[in-house]
Amino acid sequence: MSDKSSDPKKINCAKKMRDIMTTYYLDAMTAEQNNKQVAWITSGGPVEPLVAMDIIPIYPENHGAMIGASKMGEDLCIKAENMGYSSDLCSYARTDISIGGLPKPDMLICCNNICGTVLKWYEVQARYYNVPLFILDTPICHTRYSPEVAKYVRAQIDEYIIFLEKITKRKFDYDKMAQVGKLAYESQVLWQKVLNTTAHKPSPMSAFDAFFFLALIVTLRGTQIAVGFYKDLLAEMRQRIKDGISMVPNEKHRLLWDNLPIWYRLKWLSNKFSDHNACLVADTYTSAWCGAIKYTDKNNFLDSIAEAYTRIYLNIGVDQMANQVLDMIKFYDVNGFVMHSNRSCKPYSFGQMDIMRIVREKTDIPVLMIEADMVDPRNFSHSQVETRIDAFMEIIKQRSR
Amino acid sequence: MIYAGIDIGSSTAKAALIKKNRLLGTHVIPSGYNPLTAGITVFDALLEKVAVSKTDIAAIVSTGYGRASASVKFADKAMTEIICHGTGAHFMNPNIRGIIDVGGQDSKAILLDKNGQVENFAMNDKCAAGTGRFIEVMANALEVSLDQMGDFSLKADKPSKISSICTVFAESEVISMIAGLQKRENIIAGIHESAAARVAILAFKINIKEPVMMTGGVAKNKGMVAALEKRLGFELIVEDFAQVNGAIGAAVLASRL
Numbered sequence: 001m002s003d004k005s006s007d008p009k010k011i012n013c014a015k016k017m018r019d020i021m022t023t024y025y026l027d028a029m030t031a032e033q034n035n036k037q038v039a040w041i042t043s044g045g046p047v048e049p050l051v052a053m054d055i056i057p058i059y060p061e062n063h064g065a066m067i068g069a070s071k072m073g074e075d076l077c078i079k080a081e082n083m084g085y086s087s088d089l090c091s092y093a094r095t096d097i098s099i100g101g102l103p104k105p106d107m108l109i110c111c112n113n114i115c116g117t118v119l120k121w122y123e124v125q126a127r128y129y130n131v132p133l134f135i136l137d138t139p140i141c142h143t144r145y146s147p148e149v150a151k152y153v154r155a156q157i158d159e160y161i162i163f164l165e166k167i168t169k170r171k172f173d174y175d176k177m178a179q180v181g182k183l184a185y186e187s188q189v190l191w192q193k194v195l196n197t198t199a200h201k202p203s204p205m206s207a208f209d210a211f212f213f214l215a216l217i218v219t220l221r222g223t224q225i226a227v228g229f230y231k232d233l234l235a236e237m238r239q240r241i242k243d244g245i246s247m248v249p250n251e252k253h254r255l256l257w258d259n260l261p262i263w264y265r266l267k268w269l270s271n272k273f274s275d276h277n278a279c280l281v282a283d284t285y286t287s288a289w290c291g292a293i294k295y296t297d298k299n300n301f302l303d304s305i306a307e308a309y310t311r312i313y314l315n316i317g318v319d320q321m322a323n324q325v326l327d328m329i330k331f332y333d334v335n336g337f338v339m340h341s342n343r344s345c346k347p348y349s350f351g352q353m354d355i356m357r358i359v360r361e362k363t364d365i366p367v368l369m370i371e372a373d374m375v376d377p378r379n380f381s382h383s384q385v386e387t388r389i390d391a392f393m394e395i396i397k398q399r400s401r
Numbered sequence: 402m403i404y405a406g407i408d409i410g411s412s413t414a415k416a417a418l419i420k421k422n423r424l425l426g427t428h429v430i431p432s433g434y435n436p437l438t439a440g441i442t443v444f445d446a447l448l449e450k451v452a453v454s455k456t457d458i459a460a461i462v463s464t465g466y467g468r469a470s471a472s473v474k475f476a477d478k479a480m481t482e483i484i485c486h487g488t489g490a491h492f493m494n495p496n497i498r499g500i501i502d503v504g505g506q507d508s509k510a511i512l513l514d515k516n517g518q519v520e521n522f523a524m525n526d527k528c529a530a531g532t533g534r535f536i537e538v539m540a541n542a543l544e545v546s547l548d549q550m551g552d553f554s555l556k557a558d559k560p561s562k563i564s565s566i567c568t569v570f571a572e573s574e575v576i577s578m579i580a581g582l583q584k585r586e587n588i589i590a591g592i593h594e595s596a597a598a599r600v601a602i603l604a605f606k607i608n609i610k611e612p613v614m615m616t617g618g619v620a621k622n623k624g625m626v627a628a629l630e631k632r633l634g635f636e637l638i639v640e641d642f643a644q645v646n647g648a649i650g651a652a653v654l655a656s657r658l
Contacts, residue, residue, distance in 0.1 A: 360521075366521070371526050371527060379527070381527035383466055384507065384524065384526075384527055387466075387481050387482065387483070387507075387524070388524060390480075390481045391481040391482075391483035391484060391519070391522060394480065394481060394483070394484045394519070395484075395518075395519050395520075395522075398484075398518050398519070399518075
């Protein structure tokens, strides 16, 4: 990643983001002293009502990513297995259940639009912390968003608000909600624009940077802080394009990444692709936090989020996912597709063979599948992955000759 | 101009020399502990065997799991086994469209286009099932040398059924079969069928096209070839140079540097 101060490729906003994230975690750690409440929420959950109620949202998945990136995943996964959890369980869940360490929650908000594991994971935590749990059930939209589903999910949004009123013993502020909704919408539009800048050749940043800058759109969506930050980041990316600064010094090959990052191998992967003059310009993961903007009505936010949160990338049919991948291949003009078959994330990895087949049928770009896990390094085989990537790049180079 | 290819695999190190598009010679030694030493040793031994001086070598390409260490010390470039096997097979027989390479620690299926360029490939997952190591572990348990495995299995009348995919569990299964006095020939045939089923998945995954050449050290095992052919439903082309095909491909790629 773009970190070293001597590095001309360094993205200046990185420091700013670190500072914002530090303040955010400090606020959460000191919430009780400041009479604030903390809610743990799944990464795909509707956070905006929490922001409107001045409740601090905490993301165990975000924490899982940090554990992975700081290479603590193996020890913590083993600890969870010693507690009796299966090694087949999601490594975010295993690390979260085994370590604790996050600011203690006053409530848990679980939305199953990202997976089914979160239901049991949050039940475990609700019992452990003895706090109330709200479950937002978003049925998978294989082909369409039916009126029945719309009604069902919309009703739960109202239940969600009643739940929050009960726990905070305060009335829900609908005016504030409208403001938060506008900010959430705006930050998502900005995030999408930031991601779009990588369509430029050469790309001003890589997916490895997007994995990092993603933190704010997840945790602080709906705040002025996120809007301000992504405005700055967008301006910096546009300036880099103007100045001809690229993340990969000699960008010759452009790749699309699928699934979560392999957090404990980011640097190695980034160098590996960079050594081949290849830039991962885009990915299906970071765009998941702005992929449903089209369903969001910023002027009628609360009504529209039922649909927006139900129709996210992981909660739609494989054909629709493949269409999004095909759109990205075209938009970012990539000449290779790298899929991470992620042992932990079943809903993300389940349809990959079909998506791979569809991409092969509809485009002429090579597709690579590597098997790993986002946090647990015991599922990563170095030389196997290295040979696959090297061979994949040899094929791309042969073709571009 | 003479070009060299050195394939340092997990079990054996192979070297090949080519001159004017003709194979000059090949050599194989066990890899041992140090891949770099294995690479240098097999290369020197081959030079001696064909009486060629090191100064006559125009370029060297290394491949296999030891490819990186070799390229740091003495090879001009490191390439993956996938490209090398593809290039080697196409060089020896331009009609080949598919390759099944089963080596010591991994197995792969490779699809070539008409020009011998790799179109697609599939490799085994982080698991030794369907590799040479799987067969080696079983040979040890059965007290049969690796070279005899093929002949033994061809005498089987009713191949045993090995259900475990995991090498360690499959070994315990084989040990129980030995204890249950099943015929050694049948157990060995069962082992080959189990490994062949794993390898065939890779070939089906990439929709392999005939004619298909089998390469890698395991191609010397007739029982495994027969089991694979049965599973795939077509015949495999197995040549004498199967084990050194990767090194040949590396030498051809060296001539293109």
